Amino acid sequence: MFSKGQVVFAILFAISFVIIIIISYRKDIKLHKRFYKGSLKVLLYFLLFIASLFAIKYLLK
Incomplete structure (x- = not known):
């Protein structure tokens, strides 16, 4: 387990x-x-592409 000092350091570091x-x-x-x-459009198209790949995978099963 972690010591109290390590936990305090981790919390302070994260904050x-x-x-x-x-x-x-x-x-x-x-x-x-x-x-x-235009990066938001690229992100949306990428997510749509990944979703279509999953849809194709489950439809062809």
């Missing part, structure tokens, strides 16, 4: 990591909107 990620994302939000404009 600080999430805070740093949020700050850096907010700092770069203008760049994300400019350079990744």
Whole structure:
């Protein structure tokens, strides 16, 4: 099992990591909107493609 110090370190590390990620994302939000404009469409098409592969797999069984 983990010691009390290791658990405290893990919790503090996770909290600080999430805070740093949020700050850096907010700092770069203008760049994300400019350079990744069509990425949501790509994600949706990719998920649709994966779902269709699963549908084909279960229909041909």
